[in-house]
Structures are given as structure tokens and as C-alpha cells.
Amino acid sequence: MPKQLTLYLHKLSPYSQRVEMALIEASAPCKTYKVDLQNKPEWFTSQVNPIGQVPIVTYGGPDIDPENPSPLSAKISESNVILEFVVDLYPDSGLLPKDPVLHAKVRFFINATTKLEGLLHAFI
Numbered sequence: 873m874p875k876q877l878t879l880y881l882h883k884l885s886p887y888s889q890r891v892e893m894a895l896i897e898a899s900a901p902c903k904t905y906k907v908d909l910q911n912k913p914e915w916f917t918s919q920v921n922p923i924g925q926v927p928i929v930t931y932g933g934p935d936i937d938p939e940n941p942s943p944l945s946a947k948i949s950e951s952n953v954i955l956e957f958v959v960d961l962y963p964d965s966g967l968l969p970k971d972p973v974l975h976a977k978v979r980f981f982i983n984a985t986t987k988l989e990g991l992l993h994a995f996i
């Protein structure tokens with residue numbers, strides 16, 4: 873029985889989108905909760921992510937209402953970190969090739985897209 877996993881996201885956030893896609897690709901049972909970034913609920917910053925960003929996942933602890941997160945769940949933020957976490961949870965999902973060369977190529981792609989995001993932010 874997998875532990876509870878809840879993804880807090882925003883549909884227009886590319887960081888959220890990549891985590892959601894990975895969870896779908898891994899067929900991971902999870903809940904999603906859309907955070908209103910224009911009007912963040914107080915419980916989100918006090919109990920889920922003190923810096924108020926999405927995506928973030930809660931993992932483990934009791935399976936309860938996402939608006940009432942448990943202190944017993946692990947809180948994992950940063951899309952790249954969450955992606956690695958999903959791979960660790962679902963090593964056979966095919967998200968990350970086991971072949972070392974292909975693995976390195978995927979990591980190169982992730983690294984390159986992360987740098988591109990930085991450039992993009994410089995223009996907006």
C-alpha cells in the first residue's frame with residue numbers, strides 16, 4: 873500500500889506541470905490540490921511551504937484533507953528534487969533510464985532546461 877502523496881500545484885506553473893506529468897507517467901496514486909497563488913491560504917505557508925511556492929508534495933502521514941496537512945508528512949519542494957523523489961519511489965517507471973549513458977543524457981537535458989529557465993526569468 874503506497875503512502876499518501878499530495879501534490880500542491882498551479883495549473884499554469886511549468887514547475888508544477890513537470891511534476892504532475894512525472895506522477896502521471898509513473899502511474900503514481902496521488903491527490904492534487906490547486907493553490908491560488910494570488911490569494912494563498914494561510915495554512916499553505918504555515919503548514920506546507922514557508923516560502924509559499926508550488927510545486928510541493930507531502931508524502932506519508934495520515935491520508936487527510938490537503939487543506940489540513942499533517943505535521944507527520946514529509947514536505948518535499950523544488951521541482952527537480954521532487955522529480956528525483958518520484959524516480960526513487962517508482963524506479964521501474966522508466967522516467968530515468970537505467971543505462972548510464974542514457975541516464976547522463978537525461979540529466980544533461982534537465983540541467984540545460986533549468987539553465988534556460990534562468991535566462992527566461994531574466995526577460996520577464
Ligand SMILES: N[C@@H](CCC(=O)N[C@@H](CS)C(=O)NCC(=O)O)C(=O)O
Nearest residue numbers: 885886887924925926927950951952
Ligand atoms: N525553483 C522552483 C521554482 C518554483 C516557482 O517559481 N514556483 C512559482 C510558480 S511557477 C510560485 O510558486 N510562485 C509563487 C510565489 O513565489 O509566491 C521549482 O523548480 O520548483
